[in-house]
Amino acid sequence: MTNAISTRLRQHGRAELSFVADLGLVGGHLKRVVRHDIEARGLNAKTLAADLDERDEQVENALSDSRAYANYRMLHRWGLGNLTRAAFDAFDENRAELEPQLKRPTKGPATLTVPENIEIPKYWHNWFHNTTGGWDGHEYMGFIHGELIHRWIVGTTFPGNIFKQREEAAAQAPRTDYKRVLDMGCGTGHYTRALTARFPEAEIWGADCSLRELQYAVRVANTNGWAWQLHRVPNEDTGFKSGHFDLVTSYILLHEVPADSIRATFREAFRLLEPGGDMVMSDVTRYQEMDPIAVWLQDSAAKREVEPFWRESATLDLKRAAEEVGFVNVASYGLGAMKYPWIVRGTKPR
Secondary structure, three states: OOOOOOOOOOHHHHHHHHHHHHHHHHHHHHHHHHHHHHHHOOOOOOOOOOOHHHHHHHHHHHOOOOHHHHHHHHHHHHHHHHHHHHHHHHHHHOHHHHHHHHHOOOOOOOEEEOOOOOOOOHHHHOOHHHOOOOOOOOOOHHHHHHHHHHHHHHHHHOOOOHHHHHHHHHOOOOOOOOOEEEEEOOOOOHHHHHHHHHOOOOEEEEEEOOHHHHHHHHHHHHHHOOOOEEEEOOOOOOOOOOOOEEEEEEOOOHHHOOHHHHHHHHHHHHHHEEEEEEEEEEEOOOHHHOOHHHHHHHHHHHHHOOOOOHHHHHOOOHHHHHHHOOOEEEEEEEOOOOOOOEEEEEEOOO
C-alpha cells in the first residue's frame, strides 16, 4: 500500500503531535491510578449505583480529593482541546509541501459521486471527538484527520493495533468470495483498505457524509490503483439499488449515531443485500461486558470527547436490533481480551 501524501513533517509540527500522543499515554497510566482510587474508596460492583447518572455523581463525589483523578481529567480535557489544533498547526507549518500534493489531480479507477440535494442527518454535524469544525471543518480535513490525527496520535495512544483491528473485523465476514462490498461510514478509507486486502476480487463501494474525508479517500484509492466507488450519502438512506451487495459492513460507525439511526442503518443494510448476503458491523465494547468501574471510566470520557450517542449505542442490544429487521443466524461478540471491536453479523434469508 502506497501513501497518498508524504507525511514527512518539520520538527515543530512533528514534536507537537508527538507531545499530544505522549500525553494520551500518560493519561492511560493515570486512568489505572484513578481506578485504584475508586476501589480504595469502597466503590465496586456491589456498592455502585445501577443508574449511570447516579453512578457518575457517586464516583465524582468520592474522587473529589483524588489528585490522580484531577490530573487525569485535566490532561484528558487539554488533549481533547488541543488535538485538532495541533494537527492544524502541523499542517500549516508544512502547507507549502503538502498543499501542492493535495491539489494535484489524481488519475486512477476510483470514483466519487456527490448527489445534489442530499439530506445529511442533523446528528452528523456534532464535533465528534472534539474535532474542530466537525468532519468537514477544514479544506484538507481528510488528510488532517486520516493521517495527522489518526495515524500520528490515535494510532499511538489507542490500546491495541487500530489497523490490525480493522483487518480482524473484516475477517469476521463468513465468506471470502464476495462480489460487491459496501463500507458504510468509510471516511478516509482505513477500513476500506482492509476490505480491499481481504476481498481483492470484490467491487468495493464506500458511503460517508463527509465530503472532505471522501475526497482524500479517492486520492488514497487512485494512488494505489483501487477502483473504489465512493458516494456522499448517509448510511440510513443510501439510495443504492436494492439487493445490489452481498456484504454490507462498517467499522466503529454505530456509536457515532443515535440508536434509532442504528436500527435504520440495519434496515438499509438488509434492503441493500441480496438474499443470502451478509451484514458485518462493528462497534465499541458493550457496557454489559464491562465491570461497573470500567463503564464509568468510559462513559465519563465519552462525555468529554463529545460522543453524545456512545451510551445509547453501548447499551443497545445489537443482536436483537439485527434480528428485528429480518437478519437470521445473528451473532454478537467481542474480539480479543478487550472484546473490541464488538461484532454483530447476520445473514439475509434466501
